Amino acid sequence: MPHFRDDGVVIRTYKLGEADRIVIIYTRGRGKIRAVAKGIRKTKSKFGARLDPASIVHIQCYEGRNLDIVTQVESREIFVDLRSNLDSFGRAAVLLEIVDQVAVESESNPALYKLLTGALAELNRSANPMVVPAFVAKVLALEGVQPYLDACVNCEATENIVALDISAGGVLCQDCRRGEPLSHEARQALLLVFDGQVRAALEMTSEKVVNELEGLSARMIEQHIERRLRTSDVLQQFH
């Protein structure tokens, strides 16, 4: 029977039959996979809580005819602090759902894997609310749909930028404004992320910027995925 091993982040699980669960895992080497964890819902399951969402695991599977079967799981990282903070855990759920939505099954994307594990680790370490907006901006860049922020997409003005129209692909000046209002600080934070200065962007934690960017990033990613995220309700609750 062909086996494989990989590291991955548990995205979600759902029930299968009486005792089993399907586990969706975003792996480093194989992208998004789904596999059966047999007997996981029995009290004496060998998997225990190791396949809880947002955990990083090292798994061994064998390739079944229809579905892969999980044979071994080792915990790599369980993110204890993230689990004990409701806001952080809610934000982690948003990250997981975004990856679930944008990932193509069995298509490896090491950059997305690194982004997800880095964002979870940062949420665990600092509970920083700017992690989700920075993550969304990075995902949009990886997906090739990063909004243009340098000048008005209508008239090329670089002064008095006041709005972001996601469908127009970027920012707009006072005269051309449509779409959503965009503050100078929020634009600066996004520019820092796209410029590779994520650490500096994560320091912009004023409540105003966080609220603005959480709302904006939810709408940007929703538009990209072309469907409303179930977890965007989690983002809205912070407003």
Ligand SMILES: [Zn+2]
């Ligand atoms: Zn303009």
